[in-house]
Amino acid sequence: MSSEGLEGRVRPVSSDVFRRACSRFPTGVTIASVVDQQGVPHGLTVNSFTSVSLDPPLVLVALAHSASVIDAFRGARFFSVNVLAAGQRALSERFALKGHDRFDGLAWHAGETGAPLLPGTLAEIECAIQQRFTAGDHDLFVGEMVRAVVHEGEPLLYFSRRYRKLADAF
Numbered sequence: 008m009s010s011e012g013l014e015g016r017v018r019p020v021s022s023d024v025f026r027r028a029c030s031r032f033p034t035g036v037t038i039a040s041v042v043d044q045q046g047v048p049h050g051l052t053v054n055s056f057t058s059v060s061l062d063p064p065l066v067l068v069a070l071a072h073s074a075s076v077i078d079a080f081r082g083a084r085f086f087s088v089n090v091l092a093a094g095q096r097a098l099s100e101r102f103a104l105k106g107h108d109r110f111d112g113l114a115w116h117a118g119e120t121g122a123p124l125l126p127g128t129l130a131e132i133e134c135a136i137q138q139r140f141t142a143g144d145h146d147l148f149v150g151e152m153v154r155a156v157v158h159e160g161e162p163l164l165y166f167s168r169r170y171r172k173l174a175d176a177f
Contacts, residue, residue, distance in 0.1 A: 033166040036091045038102045039068045040123040041076070041083035048110045048123040049079040052103040054165050055145075056088055064152040066134060069145045075105050077146060083136065086150055087122035090130035093161040096170050098125065119154050131156045 020028070040050030055069035068088065070077055080086060091099055102109050110123070118124045124131045134150025141147075164171040 030167050033164055033171065036095075036099050036163040036165050036170075037068075038089040038091065038098065038125060039070070039080075039086055040089065040125075041079050041086045042117070042121050042123060043079045044082060046121075048115065049076040050089075050102055050109055050123060051076050052099050053088075059149060065137065066132065066150055066152055068148050068150070069142075070148065072144050072146065080148060081139065081146065083122075085120035085122045085153075086134050086136060086148060087118055087120070087124055088130075088132040088134070089123075089125045089128045090132070091163040092127060092129050092158075093163050093172055095127060095163055099163060099170075127158075129158055129160050129162055 019025075034054040035056070037053050037056045038050050039053045039056070040048060042048050051070070051074055053068050053070070057067050059065040059067050066088065068086070070080055074080075101113075113125075115123045115125050118131065118133045120133045120135070122133050124133075131154075132152055133154040135153050136148055137151050138149040139146055161173055164173065
């Protein structure tokens with residue numbers, strides 16, 4: 008038997024295979040946001056959001072090092088996660104595009120932590136940043152949920168590189 012074992016034979020998949028495989032997992036769509044030291048809001052569309060722990064209530068967002076707002080997140084004490092409703096595709100697309108002020112002319116309000124909250128969402132979540140660490144080409148932000156408001160409605164979904172809608176199969 009080889010002393011290298013399985014580790015010596017395993018190679019990571021290509022970026023294309025990775026993207027295709029991960030696109031098969033349906034996700035909700037969120038906008039993560041912060042305010043910088045000058046009180047200016049920053050945010051971006053994020054589907055890499057997940058719950059981490061019930062006690063304490065922790066969530067995680069993953070942001071690429073190449074994200075235009077990464078420094079604002081690194082300098083923040085709090086962030087928000089705005090869970091988008093089915094009718095908010097245009098908002099998702101607005102926050103996914105680079106090269107413009109995503110909040111320009113947009114209605115929003117500061118939450119109790121100061122983090123930006125958007126109207127019409129399914130959930131407004133405010134978090135205190137507990138940990139930030141690097142994993143590959145992303146920073147992972149773990150936040151303790153300090154406030155949440157939940158609204159009724161259908162979610163905006165993303166699957167196989169396209170926006171989708173829920174369909175009751177039952």
